[in-house]
Amino acid sequence: MRLLVKAPAKINLSLDVLHKRPDGYHEVKMVMTTIDLADRVELAPLASDTIQIISHNRFVPDDHRNLAYQAAKLLKETFGVRKGVAISITKTIPVAAGLAGGSSDAAATLRGLNKLWQLGLTIDELAELGAKIGSDVSFCVYGGTALATGRGEKIEHLPAPPPCWVILAKPTIGVSTAEVYRNLNVQRTFHPDVDGMVQAIKDRDYERICSLVGNTLEDVTLKMHPEVAHIKEQMKRFGADAVLMSGSGPTVFGLVQYDSRLQRIYNGLRGFCDQVFAVRLLGERNSFD
Numbered sequence: 001m002r003l004l005v006k007a008p009a010k011i012n013l014s015l016d017v018l019h020k021r022p023d024g025y026h027e028v029k030m031v032m033t034t035i036d037l038a039d040r041v042e043l044a045p046l047a048s049d050t051i052q053i054i055s056h057n058r059f060v061p062d063d064h065r066n067l068a069y070q071a072a073k074l075l076k077e078t079f080g081v082r083k084g085v086a087i088s089i090t091k092t093i094p095v096a097a098g099l100a101g102g103s104s105d106a107a108a109t110l111r112g113l114n115k116l117w118q119l120g121l122t123i124d125e126l127a128e129l130g131a132k133i134g135s136d137v138s139f140c141v142y143g144g145t146a147l148a149t150g151r152g153e154k155i156e157h158l159p160a161p162p163p164c165w166v167i168l169a170k171p172t173i174g175v176s177t178a179e180v181y182r183n184l185n186v187q188r189t190f191h192p193d194v195d196g197m198v199q200a201i202k203d204r205d206y207e208r209i210c211s212l213v214g215n216t217l218e219d220v221t222l223k224m225h226p227e228v229a230h231i232k233e234q235m236k237r238f239g240a241d242a243v244l245m246s247g248s249g250p251t252v253f254g255l256v257q258y259d260s261r262l263q264r265i266y267n268g269l270r271g272f273c274d275q276v277f278a279v280r281l282l283g284e285r286n287s288f289d
């Protein structure tokens with residue numbers, strides 16, 4: 001049996017960093033939501049007891065460094081599985097972009113292998129295991145919309161925000177999440193109103209959601225890569241309702257409610273940015289199939 005699993009990207013509508021912890025990670029408080037831009041993860045049983053990664057993207061490792069590999073290894077070791085699997089990853093989510101592509105591939109692998117190997121784990125158990133792979137993996141196991149705290153692995157589910165378009169523009173640079181956190185001075189930085197964002201989502205108030213988007217990590221990445229600020233300015237100028245960098249960047253997203261404006265913004269950005277996507281905000285859990 002071969003299994004095809006969808007691995008959607010996330011954006012951070014609000015991301016606050018509270019303080020650095022003794023373990024080196026940062027305590028965060030953020031609102032994340034899934035969007036309709038997804039990698040395809042295909043799982044096929046192997047006769048030998050090995051994990052094989054097939055990826056045709058030169059930026060994606062095809063060995064133990066791949067987060068999907070780490071997900072399979074974690075399940076094998078934790079539950080004593082003596083079976084092999086070939087994991088074929090077709091990337092659509094840009095790499096090192098702030099969209100949790102690798103984390104979502106790992107989450108899809110956890111969900112898929114739970115079925116393929118008939119492990120009978122609950123979604124909460126899979127999310128807990130996911131946290132061992134990376135801070136964004138727990139959220140990606142569930143998808144939907146959530147308030148994430150701790151180092152990002154404590155998930156409180158939220159209703160979906162009102163439907164809208166999400167325009168994404170990624171400059172041709174990759175950003176290291178570790179480096180962005182390292183360059184952050186938590187005391188002297190902007191802190192968005194995350195509680196306000198949670199309330200606005202519960203109230204399904206699109207205008208308030210747009211007015212409250214904010215990301216503590218944005219200033220750090222903008223200083224390192226001024227082209228991200230340029231994309232932000234252009235997206236605002238072309239008429240997006242709200243504009244923000246996602247995660248540690250460098251992808252910038254814009255929220256747009258009216259179809260009539262979408263084409264104009266998309267075309268405008270395509271003029272100077274290679275990777276531009278217009279997708280729907282998913283926001284609902286279980287939108288993987």
Ligand SMILES: C[C@](O)(CO)[C@H](O)COP(=O)(O)OP(=O)(O)OC[C@H]1O[C@@H](n2ccc(N)nc2=O)[C@H](O)[C@@H]1O
Binds near residue numbers: 027030098177
């Ligand atoms: C920027 C975000 O994507 C926002 O959703 C996440 O906070 C990062 O999630 P991630 O890429 O899954 O991060 P991990 O793979 O767990 O960690 C990568 C590196 O980022 C830093 N890191 C990450 C998460 C966090 N809460 N504090 C940190 O300081 C650490 O230096 C860590 O070594």
Ligand SMILES: Nc1ncnc2c1ncn2[C@@H]1O[C@H](COP(=O)(O)OP(=O)(O)OP(=O)(O)O)[C@@H](O)[C@H]1O
Binds near residue numbers: 061065105177
């Ligand atoms: N399945 C994978 N897909 C993409 N990159 C992967 C994968 N597994 C490991 N990596 C490595 O992880 C690095 C970060 O990639 P990824 O696309 O997950 O970043 P990101 O979108 O910024 O993540 P996040 O938003 O969670 O910080 C890449 O440079 C790559 O070397």
